[in-house]
Amino acid sequence: MEKGKRRTVVRKSPKNKLSKKVTKTIKSKVSKSNNRKYGTVPKKSTLVVERLKRDLRRTRTSASYRIGNTIINSLIKPWKLILLPFRLIKISWDLAKERLGIKNPPNHDSVVENKHVNKKTIVVFPTNGVGFGHFTRILAIAKRMKKIDEEMEIIFFTTMPTLHILKEQGKFVAYHIPGRKKFENMDAKTWNTLTEEFMENIFAIHRPNYFIYDGAFPYRGMLNSISNHKELTKFWLRRGTLKKNIAKTPNEGVNLFDYIIRPKDSVELDLSSEEEYNPDLITCNPILLLDKDELMNRRDACARLGVPENAVIVYVQLGAGNINDINSEIGMTIDALKRYEDIYVVLGESMIGARLNVSGERIRIIRDYPNSRFFRAFDFSIMAAGYNSFHEAVQFSLPTIFYPNMNTGQDDQLKRAKVAEDVGAMLIVRKRTESNIADAIEKLYDEDLRKVMKKKAALLHTENGAEQIAKYLIDMINES
Structure with missing residues (x-):
């Protein structure tokens, strides 16, 4: 509503049903800060x-x-x-x-010339895949930007349904659009139109200076929207150790961005494919949501999880699988761990996944975010070698048995985990059989070996990439 504009409210008196309509004019009050931010919102x-x-x-x-x-x-x-x-x-x-995204549609006169941008306003668009990877990286950067400069306004636009996390982590404002497959029989064209219109309204209201996208592939609706806004500085956060022979992202979609941010991985990044794109390239260390000083101590974490502090506590997070199927990876893992009377198992349950149907005297389930805050409670863990899980285990020196997922579309988990295995910091079970899993658990049950693995993991520690990118973006904003 425009400043100073009046609206008329019509209501009936509850005391007298026969009374005439009473009109009252109310003047909307607009704070100075809101007027500064939204005073020039288009009519x-x-x-x-x-x-x-x-x-x-x-x-x-x-x-x-x-x-x-x-x-x-x-x-x-x-x-x-x-x-x-x-x-x-x-x-x-x-x-x-x-x-296919190889070529952009013809240009027509739909470009919005918004000369009035809020210098310290950023719109971020993390998608959600099978996990929290994209969302977590963007949130890690956003948290640190707010910490450096409290005046930064960071607005989330996301397909991720767990918006309550944003309130817990930094009181961020968020807009949610469900992914296309959440709708029944919605075609891609309709969903992209919906996405474009939603983003256009966000841009019109908040007038951001920067836009950051984190996703595996750019949506056409998003590309249409950002191509309309020449005043935006656009970033694409792209991570990962990609498998060979993976189809490259079409140039036309990439070239709508001004910068590509590539967080490093355990494997040295092959940036040769980026040379054919127009955007400038920014690299940083692996991006993590938490720093070491944000982890709970073992005593408090054990109390929170309901496990004895003197037990051997094992964290297990393997994603999909029927835990009651003894032939499944997770079923064989739980069965092998149960053989040790002093082992307590903490199962990580995804907040966007199905509930785990399992119970046991020495089994606990956590459905929290981020689960890495409890890492000091664990003696060792068994996880898939996804980007976030791997780098959290390494950075927080948690001895881990990795089950690399060989069926991911792009992510080369085996290649990533092998770097840690080669220095003696982690173990890999390539072929998950009952005997192979049992042998790996027997090795990690040895406390002396775990101490050695922790020391080896320290060789791979780096500065948090989230801090690096946050400082970089703040400097760019201040210099502009």
Whole structure:
């Protein structure tokens, strides 16, 4: 609502049903801070005009319009009919490349010239995959930026459903859009249109200076939106040790960004593929949500988990799997751990996953975030070698048996974990059989070996990449 504008409220008196309608004029009060931030929010009519421009652009870039327009132009000028088959083939080829993200749709007049940006406002867009990786990296950076400069306003726009975490971690404002597959029978075009319109409203209200995306592949709706805003400085946070022969991200999508941020991994990054992209490249150390001083001490963590402090406590987080199936990886793991009378098992349950159906006198389940805050309570762990899990185990010197997931689409977990195994900091079970799992657990049950592994893990410690990127972005903002 514009400053000073009045609105009329009509209501009936509850005491007398026959009384006439009573009108009262209320003047909306706008604080100075809100007026400074939102005082120049576009009027509703302006937003409608911009939306109609986007609708017109979508119409003009649609397959039906472009094919129909080509046919009509050929009918108007019959001499063009000779070239019509070739032009239709070209349009079909262009449409296919646009659908695959290899090529951007034709540009039309839908660019928003917003000269008034809030210098210290950032919109971040972390997606959610099978876990918290994208979300956690963005949150780690956002927390540290707020710590460095309390005036930073960081707005989350995310497909992640666990928005309560943002309140706990830093009181961040958030907008949520469910992923396309959460809707019944929603096609990609409809979802991308919804995403684009949602983002356009966020940009219009908050007028951000920076935009940061963390996801495996850029959505077309997001690309359409950020391409409309030339005033935005755009970052794509891309991490991981990628498997060989993985299809590269199309140049057209990448080149809409100004910078690519590549957190390092245990394996040296191959940045040769980045050279063909236009954005500048920024590298940093692995990004972690917590620092060592944020972990709970063993006594408090054990009390919180309900396990005796003098027991051997093992943390297990393996993702999907039927825990009651003795032939599954997690089933064989729990069965092997139960053979040790002094071992207590703490099972990590994903906050976006199904509930684990398991119980036992020496089994505890935690559904928390981040579970790494309890790492000082654990003597060793058994986990998949995902990016976050691996680097948390290394950075916090938690001896770990890794079960690298060989079926990930892009992430090379075996290659990542092997670096820690080679220095003697971790163990890897490549083929998960009952005997292999039991042998690995027997090794880690040895306290002397665990002490050696902790010392070896210290060789791989680095400064938190979240701190590095937060400082880098703050410096960029202050210098602009």
